[in-house]
Amino acid sequence: MKKILEFFIEPFKVISRRNISDNISKFFNRHKVLYAIVSLLIAVLIVLFMYAGGL
C-alpha cells in the first residue's frame, strides 16, 4: 500500500528536490520579518480572491 502511495507522490518529490524549499527556508530564517509580510500578502490575496468569487 505504501509503495503504491509513494509511486503517486514520486513526481512531486522530483520537483521538490531542486533545493527551492531549502533556499526559501534559509532566507526566511535569516529575515524573520518576512513571515509577517509574506503571510499578510497571501492573506490579502486570498480574501480579495474570495470576495471576487475566484475561490
Added chain:
Amino acid sequence: MILGQPIWKFVIDVYIVWILVYFLLKFLINNKKIFSISLSVLFVYIIYYLTNLGDILASSTLLLYVVEWVPVIIIIVMAPDIRRALEIVWKNEQVREDFEMGSERTKQHIIDAVMVLASQKIGALITIEKHNTLDQYAERAIMMNSDVSKEVLVNIFTPNTPLHDGAVIIRGDQILCAGAYFVLSDNQNYDKTMGSRHRAGLGISEITDSLTILVSEETGNISVAIEGILLKMNDREKLLEYLNMFMK
C-alpha cells in the same frame, strides 16, 4: 467598500486569515520535508487552476482528481514528519524561564556514573533538560524526583531491572524520572545500523535544547547528542568539558 463588502469586514477578514496563514507558513517553512512537498502540491494547484481557467477539459479533469487526493495521500505518507513538526511547534511554546542547571556535584555524579556504565558496557541514556521542558515525556515515565547520585544512576541502568530500558531525565540537581521514551530520529546522515537508544537520544536533541549522554551497550562508547548532532566522547575530560559548557 471593497468589492461590494464594507471595509471593516474586509479588515477583520484579512486579520483572521493573516494569523492563520502566518502560523501555517511558519509550520511549513520550519519543516523542510513537508515544505518541499507542499511546494510541489502548490505547483499542481496552479497548473490545475490554469487548465480549469483555459477550459482544457482532459487535463483539468485529471488534475482535479490529483488535487482532491494528494492532500490525503500526503497526510498518510508523511504522518511521522507531521507529528515531529507539530512537536517542534509545541516545543517552542513550552519554554521554562525559571530554570536552574545542576551544580558541580551533580555534574561529577553524572560523569562518575557514565564512566562506570561505560566500563561495564551497560547501555544508558541520560538527558539533561535546559530551557525546553521535557514534562510531556516525564508524564509517561516513572517519576523519581530524587537527588542525582552515581549509585542511583548505575542502579537504574543495570540490565534486567524495570527501568533500565528508557531514558533518565535530569532537571537541575534532581533525577526527574526514569524509563522515559523519546521519538526516534530518522536522520539519514547517520549509519542505518545505529541502535534505537542512540536514535532516541538524537531524536530528543533535534526537537529540544537538551543534552543527552549515551553509553553503548555493545562497545561501551560514550556519545553526546546535542542540537541534532552526535559526538563521540573519548575520555572523561572531554565529557566534563561539554557538561561545563552546557550546564553554565
